[in-house]
Amino acid sequence: PDAGTIRLGTNVQIGYYDQEHHVLHMEKTLFEEISDDYPDLTNTEIRNTLAAFLFTGEDVFKKISSLSGGERGRVSLAKLMLSESNFLILDEPTAQLDPIAAKDFFEILKRINQELGITVILSEHRLEEVFSICDRVMVMDNGEIVAFDKPCVIGKILRDKNHEMFYQMPTAVKMYYMCGFCDNAPLTVKEAKEMFCEYIKTKKIERKEVSIVIGARSAISSLVTSSKSFNISTIALIIVVLPVPGPPVIIK
Helix, strand or coil: CCCCCCCCCCCCCEEEECCCCCCCCCCCEHHHHHHHHCCCCCHHHHHHHHHHCCCCHHHHHCEHHHCCHHHHHHHHHHHHHHCCCCEEEEECCCCCCCHHHHHHHHHHHHHHHHHHCCEEEEECCCHHHHHHHCCCEEEEECCEEEEEECHHHHHHHHHHCCCHHHHHCCHHHHHHHHCCCCCCCCCCHHHHHHHHHHHHHHHCCCCCCCECCCCHHHHHHHHHHHCCCCCHHHHHHHHCCCCCCCCECCCC
């Protein structure tokens, strides 16, 4: 929406994360970036702040211009924290980051939310990573809200509506509901594996000890994306695997 009214609570301070990092000065070092904007901080306080965002030792004297996109993102977050913002808005903060940098970014964001109690709203396309750390998910399509609920039930809402965004959900969520389950979905591959292991144990389904092939996870994602339905035995073969010696299982 491009119109409406926003009411902020008492003492709410909004901090906006700029993915282009316009708030940073390329010619400065990390230490100067913080000390110039917050002159009341001691050297120790500046170093401790930067260390909390994974910059230690001589890293603090690197030029901003020499940093990667992920590192600049962490500096921007550090400055937001020092600004005493308690409500962060982030617009696709990992859009220009590689997978490793994105993972580090989400870990820091998770700590900011859980340890400091800071509210975070973000738009994001890396759903595999972000689903497990958020409290609520809103799915929008052409400006309309399609679903708004806890991440563990968003998949069910989209599946029941037969909405195409269901096939963009994390792999674990898609697998869970496409197998016919209706309860809260697992949000990570690890949680899905544990759930299916327990299911097989409870149902006493016979399984073979197999070794997993490299790239099986991408094969799973491809299967789930392209298939409308499949049975539980197929999923058990792919997910419930044991790393034992032997010939690889070829997943087609």
